[in-house]
Amino acid sequence: MKTLIAPVLVALTVAGTPLPAAAQTDHSAHGKPPVTAPAAAASPLADGLVKKIDKTNKKVTLSHGPLPNGMPAMTMVFRVKDAAWLDRMKEGQAIRFAAEDINGAMTMVRFEPGK
Numbered sequence: 001m002k003t004l005i006a007p008v009l010v011a012l013t014v015a016g017t018p019l020p021a022a023a024q025t026d027h028s029a030h031g032k033p034p035v036t037a038p039a040a041a042a043s044p045l046a047d048g049l050v051k052k053i054d055k056t057n058k059k060v061t062l063s064h065g066p067l068p069n070g071m072p073a074m075t076m077v078f079r080v081k082d083a084a085w086l087d088r089m090k091e092g093q094a095i096r097f098a099a100e101d102i103n104g105a106m107t108m109v110r111f112e113p114g115k
């Protein structure tokens with residue numbers, strides 16, 4: 001059976017059948033689902049409570065809830081990707097944030113003031 005497939009394909013191609021068109025349709029139908037599925041899996045936001053702001057070192061101490069990376073709730077220091085965020089938070093304020101390990105340091109990469 002298998003040996004028959006190649007000769008048949010060659011025959012179709014040579015005969016000038018609309019192979020390119022067929023291939024294109026195949027592509028677009030095939031391309032749609034994967035495009036939407038694994039889109040930039042934006043890290044979900046976690047809850048945090050600002051304990052201490054350290055503008056000099058661009059760091060903030062947060063009491064945070066469980067993180068998507070598996071870290072349990074705790075109080076710890078985060079670097080901040082954008083130092084301007086430190087001006088938009090206050091000690092004692094609830095925030096929403098996402099953090100990533102960047103060069104071995106947990107770094108806040110997204111920040112939204114909580115309500």
Ligand SMILES: [Cu+2]
Pocket residue numbers: 064071072073074075076
């Ligand atoms: Cu932690």
